[in-house]
Amino acid sequence: MDKEKDKKGKQKREKHIWAIAGGKGGIGKSFVTANLGIALCERGKRVIVVDADLGAANLHTLLGVPQPPLSLDDFIRRGMRNIKAALTETGIPNLQLIAGVHDILTLSNPKQGLKQKIMRHISSLDADHIIVDLGTGMSPHVFDFFLISENGIFLVTPEPTSLENAYRFIRGVFFRRWMNMTTNNNVKKIIETAMDGNNPEGIKTPSDLLAQVGKVDKETATIFKKGMSTFRPRLIINQARNRKEAELGFAVRSVCRKYFGIELSFLGHILYDHNVYLSVQRGRAFFSDYPSSDVAECIRDIAVRLSDGKGLEWSLS
């Protein structure tokens, strides 16, 4: 028994689960999921990418593979016992895919139990890195997946609307996190109020909310405060057209630190390149067609930082 445990301990490699999100649609979440997956494979990692966009799944096309016969849908609705059965080879060594659910709008807001089951199965998959494409939106289910993974990465493009969404996303996900930590209905109600950015109580930042919570339930407020250290979202700037836009990541990180009092890790930027569009149009994986492009280099740099668990300090390289 002990011996077996030892053996297991030795074999056990560290497993990371990354959820990729972003408040805005079409900013490159699926593109980044697919190609970050490939970049990690290049580093000798075993990777699984999962399409958890329950509205518009298309991760397979970004990897240049045809629609797989089995998908997350078979697990969610057709009684597949283990999610492992939906694993599909991508033709890229060490990279496997779990394809997503197509056009099932009723599913885009699954029950908590189902969400947990999906996440549990995803977490049990055997790989060094599991990257989950969460799709667009700021619905509670996206927040929940982002949170269950513990390592959420959100994507921002250098446009005011994307930035605005990013800040709303961070706030939303943060408040949702606290929502899931409490059973006190009064506290839940306060958080519910705070979710609306223009709430009459004027609750804007986590520390505002904490103060309100403290008034009705001191103990919960303390628990909230204590659970902070494990919350460290990651940030990637996509479609940067120049250095200045790439450095936006430092600004977003600084604003999050100063406004929310939340520590954020900036993983780096990915340049804008029209060839990304072209490769998507052709239904090819970008990395296969442009392995030595600047964009591929950017993504490799991010892969290194993900592996090392270190964000950038104050300079881009």
Next chain:
Amino acid sequence: MVTQLKSWREQDYYEILEISHKATEEEIRVAYDKLKTIYSSGSSETTILFTSEEVKEISDKVDEAYRVLRDPRSQREYDLMLRGEGDKPVIPPPSPTVTHRILTPQEIKEALGDDETHWSGETLCAMRKYLSLELDEVAVETKIAKKNLKAIEEEDIKIFPAPVYLKGFLRTYAKALGLDPQEVAEKYIARITWKGYQKD
């Protein structure tokens, strides 16, 4: 880098500069530089969540933090205070290097050789170096953005501030260098007008 959930109003100087307590002089300077750029751009990444007054306040706070932490002595004092061992709040030191007196013609001559009356970007820069001042330091002291100081030194007419400001900047900069503000502003402007700078 920050204590979780503390907003900028409650953050200490290290948190304001987003550096660790072990940051080197160079790291402090880099962080300061980046933060000043972020909080002086006035673009959406800051103004979505902060009002423009708050952005200004943050920018001032960053200056204040930098003044205390870049100087080993005041930094030590500040660290003691943070640990609850200091007895009084630390007053940000004025820049010890910025000259608070008028330089003598002798000193100017020493700095510039025989060139002293040609107030130009080059001679201002030479004066600054003679006084061992960094542009960052002058920017903190004079509250003139570094890029404007740089434009003045490089006589980069294209990115000069509007004429009304330029004169004020020149006077302030001259004063920080211990020079005669009136003389420097006049001679400098005469020189660049000749080079094609439009007065209004």
